[in-house]
Amino acid sequence: MKYVIFTDLDGTLLDYDYSFEPAKGVIERLKDLKIPIIFCSAKTRAEQEFFRNKMGVKDPFIVEDGSCIYVPPNYFGRRIWELRGGYEANVLGVEYERIVERIEELRRRYDILSYHFMSVEEVAKVTGLSLELAKLAKEREFSETVVRAEEEALDELRRDFNVVIGGRFVHVYGKNADKGKAVRTLTSLFRELYGEVVTVGIGNSYTDEPMLKAVDIPALVRNPDGWADLSVNAYKAEGVATLGWVEVVEKLVLRGIRG
Numbered sequence: 001m002k003y004v005i006f007t008d009l010d011g012t013l014l015d016y017d018y019s020f021e022p023a024k025g026v027i028e029r030l031k032d033l034k035i036p037i038i039f040c041s042a043k044t045r046a047e048q049e050f051f052r053n054k055m056g057v058k059d060p061f062i063v064e065d066g067s068c069i070y071v072p073p074n075y076f077g078r079r080i081w082e083l084r085g086g087y088e089a090n091v092l093g094v095e096y097e098r099i100v101e102r103i104e105e106l107r108r109r110y111d112i113l114s115y116h117f118m119s120v121e122e123v124a125k126v127t128g129l130s131l132e133l134a135k136l137a138k139e140r141e142f143s144e145t146v147v148r149a150e151e152e153a154l155d156e157l158r159r160d161f162n163v164v165i166g167g168r169f170v171h172v173y174g175k176n177a178d179k180g181k182a183v184r185t186l187t188s189l190f191r192e193l194y195g196e197v198v199t200v201g202i203g204n205s206y207t208d209e210p211m212l213k214a215v216d217i218p219a220l221v222r223n224p225d226g227w228a229d230l231s232v233n234a235y236k237a238e239g240v241a242t243l244g245w246v247e248v249v250e251k252l253v254l255r256g257i258r259g
Contacts, residue, residue: 012241
């Protein structure tokens with residue numbers, strides 16, 4: 001039996017200062033056991049590559065709210081998709097330029113501000129990211145982050161795109177982009193490769209619900225104010241963010257392998 005872990009990043013595997021220090025040992029254990037760690041996040045490819053390199057994770061990953069699945073070449077033993085940015089890629093969303101063109105048109109009539117129209121320094125200031133990470137957050141391919149907008153502008157965006165209000169900002173991406181669809185696509189490929197596969201999903205917010213509904217074992221880490229209220233029967237970790245992530249992996253994955 002093969003475990004596959006799908007995980008959100010911000011407030012889940014990553015702590016609120018973007019550290020994953022408490023998870024380092026568990027990550028190394030998973031790598032030793034060849035258990036895939038699949039990032040499934042709103043973060044861009046550039047941002048996820050930053051943390052993949054830091055952690056030494058080399059598995060597929062899902063970017064920008066399920067807008068694209070990136071797979072290292074021949075990861076599944078055969079070529080499955082066309083190459084993009086050095087990976088085999090399955091694009092579920094829309095190209096970034098389409099979203100920006102629409103926002104640019106709306107800016108002539110409404111007060112709306114998104115990352116594209118901000119400097120790296122401005123993005124760093126509103127997000128609390130370092131300048132390095134703010135630069136990577138601006139390297140968008142399939143979605144845009146709206147920092148401020150009149151409701152009428154968001155209503156117009158909803159005609160053409162998914163518009164999801166996150167914790168602080170608004171995420172705009174293609175209507176066909178979907179974390180759950182991306183998880184199911186990868187799960188099918190893992191089952192072709194390994195046969196029996198058990199999927200574990202770890203998240204912390206309602207934006208993770210599609211991912212959690214698509215896995216065998218859904219789990220929530222605790223936020224500082226408690227757990228997200230979702231319509232999925234998930235294991236609830238006592239630990240906040242990264243400590244909760246470690247708890248989930250140790251109890252639901254590693255303990256099962258040991259025992």
